[in-house]
Amino acid sequence: MVDQPYAYQRIELTEPDWKRIPGWSEVTTAEWESAQWQRAHCVKNLRQLREVLGAGLDEAFLADLERDQRERATMSMLVPPQMLNTMASSTAPDQPGFTEALYADPVRRYMIPVFSDRRTDWPSHPYSSRDSLHEAEMWAVEGLTHRYPTKVLAEVLPTCPQYCGHCTRMDLVGNPTASAGKLKFGLPPADRLAAMIDYLRVTPGVRDVVVSGGDVANLPWPRLEAFVSALLDVDSIRDIRLATKALMGLPQHWLADDVRAGMERLGAKARERGASIAIHTHVNAAQSVTPLVARAAQAMLDTGIRDVRNQGVLLRGVNDSATALLDLCFTLLDGAGIMPYYFYMCDMIPGSEHWRLSLAEAQHLQHQIMGYLPGFATPRMVCDVPYVGKRWVHQVSRYDTDLGISYWTKNYRTGVEADDPLALTREYPYYDPIYLLPPRGQDWWRARSDAAGPLQLAEKI
Numbered sequence: 001m002v003d004q005p006y007a008y009q010r011i012e013l014t015e016p017d018w019k020r021i022p023g024w025s026e027v028t029t030a031e032w033e034s035a036q037w038q039r040a041h042c043v044k045n046l047r048q049l050r051e052v053l054g055a056g057l058d059e060a061f062l063a064d065l066e067r068d069q070r071e072r073a074t075m076s077m078l079v080p081p082q083m084l085n086t087m088a089s090s091t092a093p094d095q096p097g098f099t100e101a102l103y104a105d106p107v108r109r110y111m112i113p114v115f116s117d118r119r120t121d122w123p124s125h126p127y128s129s130r131d132s133l134h135e136a137e138m139w140a141v142e143g144l145t146h147r148y149p150t151k152v153l154a155e156v157l158p159t160c161p162q163y164c165g166h167c168t169r170m171d172l173v174g175n176p177t178a179s180a181g182k183l184k185f186g187l188p189p190a191d192r193l194a195a196m197i198d199y200l201r202v203t204p205g206v207r208d209v210v211v212s213g214g215d216v217a218n219l220p221w222p223r224l225e226a227f228v229s230a231l232l233d234v235d236s237i238r239d240i241r242l243a244t245k246a247l248m249g250l251p252q253h254w255l256a257d258d259v260r261a262g263m264e265r266l267g268a269k270a271r272e273r274g275a276s277i278a279i280h281t282h283v284n285a286a287q288s289v290t291p292l293v294a295r296a297a298q299a300m301l302d303t304g305i306r307d308v309r310n311q312g313v314l315l316r317g318v319n320d321s322a323t324a325l326l327d328l329c330f331t332l333l334d335g336a337g338i339m340p341y342y343f344y345m346c347d348m349i350p351g352s353e354h355w356r357l358s359l360a361e362a363q364h365l366q367h368q369i370m371g372y373l374p375g376f377a378t379p380r381m382v383c384d385v386p387y388v389g390k391r392w393v394h395q396v397s398r399y400d401t402d403l404g405i406s407y408w409t410k411n412y413r414t415g416v417e418a419d420d421p422l423a424l425t426r427e428y429p430y431y432d433p434i435y436l437l438p439p440r441g442q443d444w445w446r447a448r449s450d451a452a453g454p455l456q457l458a459e460k461i
Ligand code: SF4
Pocket: 159, 160, 162, 163, 164, 166, 167, 168, 169, 173, 213, 214, 215, 245, 246, 282
């Protein structure tokens, strides 16, 4: 065999033994595979983490976590047993070195962030913001972002069965934290969903609806089915994508009989209408793809929907190498029949600098993963540029690598630029993490930040 930078090996899926975790040593397979049991036993705070993992977890870790929750966290803690069980799975809390293994674990790094993970020089980029993609500004009706000409994003609820530390929608999703309050929808849920359907009925240019949140797995099934069914009744809608990280974080939900039966009804209706439904999930590390996740993905494909696809997020310390990304993609594809689709650059929310990669790093990773996966399953690295939308990382128009500013153009108007004559010629900036810049660039940002304060920087550039 020719020696290659990446050596493909079929990875066998494994469900780590949850009985190695002290708090779950008596949990039966039937309980573990019950969505209700998983939801009832999610870890939501330090006390529960300590109870589940037992005395093997160092107090120093808990203090590190407590400080993060007090000073930095933008998402509250919510970790289903299914996800916690995949962390540090080669060891157990009663083994020496467990805390170190937990610190180093890629899934832990984004699901249970601790203070020492974060940058202290630039914890947040000066241009980071709560709704960094300005989705709420582009709401056509409450929760319905109309950013692209033919596509909309329907935020049908503001909760998930699991909360990721880097969540792009930290402005809206989840419970308030010590440092981040949350936007509240104003309309009652039924009225909000009805208003979305009404808007789509009179907007025939939209053919594609991403049904998201939050995570659709938290919407009571009858309400989700009624909403998707109503979307299928709108003649112009051809593609519906259901966004659910829970396919990985809580696969038990998608394996439940009522959910499978409901998805079969929706799949049948979609086929009858010549429309397609796909599930879009969010997996960032190969270890998350367990046999239960594969079963859930297969169960969804068996309902006759068109596809199950993965949109991961590029995160330092989690998947920032070609090996980690290719291992993940092959595990998704070979083990679970999930199509690798996108890797988004981590968005510019507060406290995310330690996770974010520079554009140059993302471009390099795109180059490194080419040629191994089938073309149809080779994910694109994507930068979601504020006021622009998704751009392939190589589509950048100009890139000042000293200052870490990339400039992007676009070929359509968003909902807030209907009358803007410059919308299609203007360059829109995006920013690399400052700590990665050469000294000249770092000095430039420091001088401006000292002089103007982060929030006034927009006028200075
Ligand atoms: S599942 Fe998605 S919406 Fe929910 S917290 Fe994670 S990134 Fe945010």
